[in-house]
Amino acid sequence: MLRIILFIVVNGLSGAVQALAAGHGVILQYHHVSERTPPSTSVSPALFERQMHFLKDNGFTVWPLSRLVEHLQTDKPVPDGVVVITFDDAYDNIRTTAAPLLQRLEFPFTVFVATSFVDKGQRGYMSWNQLRELQQMGGELANHTHTHLHMLRRLRGEDRAQWLARLRDEIDTADGLLQKETGxxxxxxxxxxxxxDDDIIALVKERGYIAFGQQSGAVNKDALASGFAPRFPFxxxxxxxxxxxHKASSVPLPIRQREADPMLWSIAGKPRLTLSLDARVKQLNCFASGQGAITVTKEEGNRFVVQAPGAIPVGRSRYNCTAPVDAKAEGLSLPLQPRFYWYTHQWIRKRDDGNWYPES
Ligand SMILES: [Zn+2]
Structure with a gap:
């Protein structure tokens, strides 16, 4: 079988990996904070409160996303234990349950707004007025497309240029509304x-954005530059x-070089991921969605080859890799043990008939 390898040099072959303590953070991702919404996209107000108090009581520092991005991009030191809180879609329960708690704790946060729902006053979403109030409470707003579409899915008969033009319009429409309504x-x-996929990542970059996915992992300067920075979904x-x-205190895996099969699959297959890691990572433990622990082969040059034993499932799935951190050797100051390096690689598989899977 012809294997197409996506080859990405992350740090350069000879480049020294930065001291960790100088450049990492963790971004948390939520949708609903409510007991009346679907469990797969919700945390209860009680659980959310427990998580926020855990951060407050254990030496974490909650930063606005803009502060973390600015520090990472300009190589300004970031203290160990910086966490960013984000909410996707702009659901009304964020305003009624999460925001008052965050305001009490003086935790800033970011809401990625799907603008069409807000603009047409759809039930369950915040209004522009309410979003402006959130801004007064320490909330940052950002772009989550206009209609919250599946960006990968082309319309019937749509060619590549038409598809990309439609995506550009989605991004720019949301951009125009956010600017007009909230500054x-x-x-x-x-x-x-x-x-x-690579086309979408390139398009979003070309529109001038720093972009975030929903795959687990801690973030550093390279992750931001990739156009698909990780966030821990809850x-x-x-x-x-x-x-x-473990997630809130995780640090980025020091990747020197990454080779991966393409993210999008239209056949049953076992994608291969190869990570060349800094020498301080001695072992790597990986899990595949629905397949449990998977074999990791270590090769010369501290290269780790990761491949699931069985085909990845239809839909979105992940290889989730962690390794123990020697917090003392890394100069990490947060008084929590154990700490983990964390990296997740996402795969997407269409149905065997070539159609897209339904969204659960
Ligand atoms: Zn969303």
Whole structure:
């Protein structure tokens, strides 16, 4: 089988990896904070409160997204334990449940707004007035497309140029509305459903955005530059506070070079991911969605080859890789143990008949 390799040099072959403590943070991603919305996109107000108090009580510092991005991009030092809180879509329960708590704790936050729902006053979403009030409470707003479409899905008969023009219009329409209704905003973009491919990533970059997915992992300067920076998604299935601690205190995997099969698959297959890591990472533990722990082969040059034993499932799935951190050797100051390097690689597989999977 012909294998197409996407080859990305992350840090350059000879470039030294930065001291970790100088340049990383963790971005949390939520949709609903409510007990009356779908569990797959919701955390309860009680769980959200527990997570926020955990951050407050354990030495974390919550920054606005713009502050973390600016510090990482300009190599300004970032203290260990910086966390950013983000909400996608602009649901009304963020205003009624999350925002008052965040204001009490003096935690800033960002809302990625799908502008059509807000603009037509759809039930369950905030209004422009309410979003302007959130801005007064320490909320940043950013772009999440106009109609919250599946960006990868072409319309019947649509060619590549038409498809990209439609996506550009989605981004620019949301941009125009955000500017008109709420003023200037940082040019940040979150892909709906965390779905993208190289064409989409390039388009969003060309529109001047720093863009975020929904795959787990800590963020550094390289992740921002990739156009598909990770965020840790949370929902009712991630209620375990130990897991929350591990995610919130994670650090980026020091990747020197990454080779990966394309993200989008239209056949059953076992995508291969190769990570060349800095020497301080001695072992790598990886899991594939629905397949549990998967074999990682270590090669010369601290190269780790990751491949699931069985075909990835239809839909979005991930290889999730972690490695233990020697916090002392890394100079990390947060008094929490254990700490993990964390990297997630996303795959998307269409149905075997060539159609897209339904969204659950
Ligand atoms: Zn969304």
């Amino acid at each position: 200037a905003y940082p040019r940040y973009f979150a892909y709906p459903y965390g779905e993208a 929902n009712a299935h991630y209620a375990d506070m130990t897991e929350f601690q």
